[in-house]
Amino acid sequence: MEQATTDGALFGFLTAVDAPGHGLFGGYLVVDARGRPVEFLCTAPLKVTRAQQILYGATLHGHLHGEQVGSTLLAESESQPLVVLTDFEPLLAVRSHTSLPVAAVKRPDEAGEAGFAVGSVRILATASDEPVVRERLAAMAAAVDLSEPFERIRLAIEEAQRMTPPARAA
Amino acid sequence: MSGVPILQRLRGRELAWPSVQVLPPVGLAVPRPPVVRMPVTAAPAPVLRIDVEVPRPAVRRFRFERAEQPLAPTPPAARAEVRAPRPPAADRPVRRARLVPPKDVVKPEEKFFYLLQPDLETILQADRLEFPRQPFPFQLDGMAFLVPRHGAVLADEMGLGKSMQAISSIRLLVRTGQGRRVLVVCPKGLVSNWTRELADWAPELVVAVIEGDPQRRRWQWSLPDVPVKVANYEVVVRDRDLVAELGLSFDLVVLDEAQRIKNRAGQTSKAVRAITRQRSWALTGTPVENSADDLVGLFEFVAPGHLSERMPPRAMGAAVADHILRRTKEKVLTDMPPRLNRDERIELTAEQRETYRRAEEEGVLRLADMGREATIQHVFELVLRLKQICNFDTATGESAKLDCLQAELEEVQASGRKALVFSQWVETLGRLEKSLARFGAIQYHGGMSTQARDQAIHRFRHDPKHSVLLLSYGAGAVGLNLQFSQYVFLFDRWWNPAIEDQAINRAHRIGAAGAVTVTRFLSVDTIEERIDEVLRKKRDLSDTILSEAGSPAASGLTVDDLFALFKLAPPARAAA
Incomplete structure (x- = not known):
């Protein structure tokens, strides 16, 4: 794995897009402190059956996003970012599958006063992760709008959808 | 069959199932009851297995080369000015300029490389690329x-x-x-x-x-x-x-x-x-x-x-x-200052008109006499001669256009503004420079050295004594930034409106402080009017090709057009 250094700090951005007709795509973008892409991973579309939805019940999201999508993407990545950020709350479940600090990026109108502000967004992390997330994000916050990389992932996932025929249920 | 009692149906049969015996009531005369064997174990019910586990999805992975460091270090002063991106106003969406991958990129790696680059604002901010x-x-x-x-x-x-x-x-x-x-x-x-x-x-x-x-x-x-x-x-x-x-x-x-x-x-x-x-x-x-x-x-x-x-x-x-x-x-540029176009229709002076009439009649007669021998060169020479007379009477030196221009420039100078005057002839620029000396007119054309031209621009830009810059279409129509000029005069017309547009846009461009007034001189009842008419009808081709852009880059005159100016058949048709 590529190690993060002070000069070569890396940051992970994790999100998922539920695309009608295709299924759930996970996307993970690792950027350097200037916001330039270093590594990108995306999953094949994942479609959950009705039976799986019923049987997993409330635990589905945690399993699907945290383990099947989030954990898989992080495990396949060769980068070691300082922090993993997500704008999709169910993906926070990935925290129990990784040693990396994970935090959610929220617009102020979504987060209210919760978390702490970085540029135009607010960051929500667990109490144990918050100090380290706050410290590590300082390296890139001056240059990069932390909500912007998620737009790139979505654009790339849209492109991936065009390349992928619609999925059948798993 | 279904209406027959079960015992009757089973009578005399041996059933293979495990069974229990059911004895009839005691009575010697009663015949021995049939043995009925009843099943005691059921067949296993079919089991429907639901695959609960969601399979792990396949993952595609792309790595990108790390962007290189800047070739030159950023000056300390520039570093100090770096600011975090301005947070977007809550009531308007963030507009980002993203790299647009060409449609002919087919490799996913390349496509993703472009799609995953930050927006330009972020790149510029992160790389500390500052603009003036x-x-x-x-x-x-x-x-x-x-x-x-x-x-x-x-x-x-x-x-x-x-x-x-x-x-x-x-x-x-x-x-x-x-x-x-x-x-x-x-x-x-x-x-x-x-x-x-x-x-x-x-x-x-x-x-x-x-x-x-x-x-x-x-x-x-x-x-x-x-x-x-x-x-x-x-x-x-x-x-x-x-x-x-x-x-x-x-x-x-x-x-x-x-x-x-x-x-x-x-x-x-x-x-x-x-x-x-x-x-x-x-x-x-x-x-x-x-x-x-x-x-x-x-x-x-x-x-x-x-x-x-x-x-x-x-x-x-x-x-x-x-x-x-x-x-x-x-x-x-919806908020760019407007460009006001006006065609100044000029009546030639009496002497100019006479010179013009004679030149046209003689010229057309000569072309008619030449018949099939008449070439595009001959027609072109006549057009040029007539256009020159529209500028200055070759016999008397009179110029109705110059009279009009002087009157207009007085107003320009009085208001402290600057004007550009275009002509296709360097000779005309020379005459104008003399006649417009009181406006501090200076020339800019291809016959001057690069250094002399740069000096002319510098003087015109910075010295308030110089209200007028006289430019040739060839040298002055392209590349110059003269947006501090509010007036443009086309003393004579070029063959192609696209070149005229280029000339006009020296003043009407980004940075223009106010409206730009464009005056096109057009001598009434002359070759200038006829050329203008032809060019007006020829603005369709680039419209078709560049329909997305929606702005015409109009076409110029062809050989056929030039011959038609004098109602002559072009050489090919004359030969036929």
């Missing part, structure tokens, strides 16, 4: 269009900052290691303009101008650590063999005023096409000047083989759509 002025959003879009393309035509209307967009894009390529060797080719008169713009918009880039004697040029071409070289078209033609001999290759070649290479058979086109290069960008406000062939010529440099001259205009438009970006002022 904040670029307009459409200029960022232009950069986002250019940077990922190997073959591109930036065909913005004049005055929208094509060179600034190209320079900023070069800057980005240099920063990311994709542009180590860049060559800018421009008309001779614009070399100093380019070096000035490069110094403004990319101060950290080292620039070399290829000029001087052959030995000096050889040395300049060979300079290894100069990322940007600027050469004029004539130098490129002259040094074609030298460039080949030195084995030079460029990451990017940018052609300014690229309509110069529209003639594929010309030496200029051949020389620039012979340069080994990775990327080919063409800048021109008039990609289609006279015919669709102009575009074919341009694309022989930009994307060889992409177009053929037999393609219908619509097919051509579709084929080049991903390679051309054209915006008009009307479309992108």
